[in-house]
Amino acid sequence: MGQTARVSAFVWIAAASLAAWLWLLLCQGFFWRTDVRLPPLGNPLAGDPPEWPSVCVVVPARDEAVVLSSSLPSLLAQDYPGRAEVFLVDDGSTDGTGELARELARRHGGLPLTVGSPGEPPAGWTGKLWAVRHGIALARARAPEYLLLTDADIAHAPDSLRALVAAARSGGFDVVSQMARLRVESLWERLVVPAFVYFFAQLYPFRRIGRPGTRTAAAAGGCVLLRADTAERARIPDAIRHAVIDDVALARAVKGGGGHIWLGLAEQVDSVRSYPRLHDLWRMVSRSAYAQLRHSLLLLAGTVAGLALVYLVPPVAVVVGLVAANPAAAVLGALAWLVMAGTYVPMLLYYRQPLWLAPLLPFTAFLYLLMTVDSAVQHHRGRGAAWKGRTYARPDAVPDEG
Template sequence: MDALVWIAVGSLFAWLWLLLGQGFFWRTDVRLPAREAPAEWPFVCVVVPARDEAGVLPESLPSLLAQDYPGRAEVFLVDDGSSDGTGELALELARRHGGLPLTVGSPGEPPAGWTGKLWAVRHGIGLARARGPEYLLLTDADIAHEPGSLRELVAAARTGGFDLVSLMARLRVESVGERLVVPAFVYFFAQLYPFRRIAVDGSRTAAAAGGCVLLRADAAERARIPDAIRHAVIDDVALAKAVKRGGGRIWLGLADRVESVRPYPRLRDLWRMVSRSAYAQLRHSPTLLAGTVAGLALVYLVPPVALLAGLVTGVDRAAAAGGLAWALMAATYLPMLRYYRQSPWLAPLLPVTAFLYLLMTVDSAVQHYRGRGAAWKGRTYARPDTALDEG
């Protein structure tokens, strides 16, 4: 019983530290910073890597072509070996909707040492650089932008003097699995990379959201993007670290005008999304995996277990510590649920979601040691490497 009390108290102290000492990660008011219209709007090239995206392009691509941007802008969609007619559909959508000029290119299969997406991004950036843009907007094929999105991103970058401005697109939340997993996904991401710390000069915290990254072209060259991160499965975080290490100023926050249209109707779809990169996040380290499993258990699973066990056995101190830790957990999750317009009654279920994430992380390690590594869109990377290339 003494052990139960001490474990419950340890979990409670962990939550007190997370509440106050982890950059107020649970707050959802980090949105695009103050911005003013520049005297002259810079030239922007939008790069969209796309592999087998015919299902989502009709919702996403027209939103890019229809951007209400006062300056010059062009869109480069890179068809990364699609088998569903993605490139042809993109050209048809451009003919049908008009708007910004669209160029469709294809880089061929990636060489050894490159992930498919980053090889496509490299090709797209190469096409864009021939035009001489000041900024690059790297955005995924499933991301829809409201008409003023590009204008606001550029204004925020110019006003704040940022080399990289990234928005965590609002993900789709409609199915039961999406309601249970998606808000927690963003919550956990913010816990690992508190948004408030990212923009602080001198802070080592660096992250971006790959679905929407506005990047100064000269900062990309200094950081050798994407060559320096060509191995990265978690490419958005690696990109942000490379830019910050190169002296660039970066900013990341939640989006109001940028949304993902990709559906995850079944839990196994969400499982695959998380497990494909979870072990890469841990640098394929068994030690970090063990620590992560223990940490998830202490922080998310102990509180409800301690409360219930304490009530059953009459150990009031364990029940009190577990109940208070569970209450703090639910309270910190409520802002994210409100951001995603979900019921507050999902907040007490966060331990269930955390247990699912624990299983997904273990499954990611199992797949890695079976030689399957990170698999996505028909490609498998046996040993993805999230470390930046120092060479």
């Protein structure tokens, strides 16, 4: 009797998982679609502005000599009809990042490059945002209309800046951001990276972000084109100076002030950073996962339960149903698993990955669950949000400025 009750209860759990997947499929902003992209240049929707505005590119960089040779020349080589220049901010590097940047500019030419250094960040600032603040201050002397905030590991196609500005002008956007196509070569990158973008889109459906009147706001920190006057009104980056997940905080600050933002997948913006080992990917995710949950144990518990219900229950239901000869559990689990895998296929196609990876999404979700729990453990041990030799306090532990 007890065994029958347990199996019946699992049928209801499997049914709840299927219901959750049907809701995600139809009611979560069609997050699984990958067609939110910048219109190509020459398209009437992205028509050239009558006059190309000036742009300053700000690149915060800390110990990035390994990737800089693959990324910085692409910025210097931008084919942009208006005035543009690059400001690379060396954030206390010990590997010669600043010197390498100057050498690359001498060797490749192109857009003017200024290398600055802000010194160590004061209390309450993350290193990246302190560097961004310094770069924006240098750029303001040029009075640009737009700022392009881009990471040191991001390579841009020659017409990337033109496409960003054209989209911002034609769409009336204060922020245009692209989720750079991350590197996917090693086995672990194939398993984890497309899922990382998939989970991000599930949390922040791109279609909702670009829709005025919605509360959903996010950006991708590797490529953010921002109106300079919008940055000033929203007090960027001062207003978000302690944010570990700075791109989402920036988007919320702009949208909360009435700004219009857009986020989509990139066609001509690529990350050149490699994450060949699981350990590398684990650190990338776990350093900010608990911050995403606002350092709340209650939200952590809810997230773990939600991940288990949505991603782990379907394959477990199939196994339990087959072992216990309960076709209802097996069928419900298989249907939920099928919907899950189907929603993952467009992201795998975008990343040009084999479709046999789609049924493995529960395994990848389990890895993310463990990474999230590890992020909380490291935080409560005093080692949370650590990156490149710095550990950041939770925002409510940082004294506010008067």
